[in-house]
Amino acid sequence: xxxxxxxxxxxxxxxxxxxxxxxxxxxxxxxxxxxxxxxxxxxxxxxxxxxxxxxxxxxxxxxxxxxxxxxxxxxxxxxxxxxxxxxxxxxxxxxxxxxxxxxxxxxxxxxxxxxxxxxxxxxxxxxxxxxxxxxxxxxxxxxxxxxxxxx
Numbered sequence: 618x619x620x621x622x623x624x625x626x627x628x629x630x631x632x633x634x635x636x637x638x639x640x641x642x643x644x645x646x647x648x649x650x651x652x653x654x655x656x657x658x659x660x661x662x663x664x665x666x667x668x669x670x671x672x673x674x675x676x677x678x679x680x681x682x683x684x685x686x687x688x689x690x691x692x693x694x695x696x697x698x699x700x701x702x703x704x705x706x707x708x709x710x711x712x713x714x715x716x717x718x719x720x721x722x723x724x725x726x727x728x729x730x731x732x733x734x735x736x737x738x739x740x741x742x743x744x745x746x747x748x749x750x751x752x753x754x755x756x757x758x759x760x761x762x763x764x765x766x767x768x
């Protein structure tokens with residue numbers, strides 16, 4: 618890319634931080650639709666470049682093109698966690714990525730389904746009347762997480 622990516626920088630220093638923090642998913646989706654798969658913004662004084670889609674992300678993940686460690690704005694590292702896979706390089710990155718991806722193989726996901734279905738069926742059986750289920754959905758999420766991480 619010879620030209621800087623498109624985007625809007627927002628207000629001085631703050632940039633678009635408030636919009637991003639209000640709903641990061643909607644913000645990212647809206648900007649990606651506006652500007653394409655690679656775009657920039659400003660968040661709390663730092664220029665941040667976003668990559669969307671497999672091609673752009675593959676380019677970002679290639680160590681020939683990017684150094685991730687300390688390459689992201691401090692605020693992003695603090696929001697997502699400084700030891701998250703996208704912020705690591707070298708052996709730490711490879712090890713963490715291998716461990717993380719092992720949880721998403723077809724066999725691994727298949728092994729989660731019985732417990733997930735059991736939890737969903739247990740809650741769904743109580744949803745026979747018209748009543749708010751938001752609290753149930755929250756508890757269902759915790760029950761599934763408990764099954765996946767503590768079982």
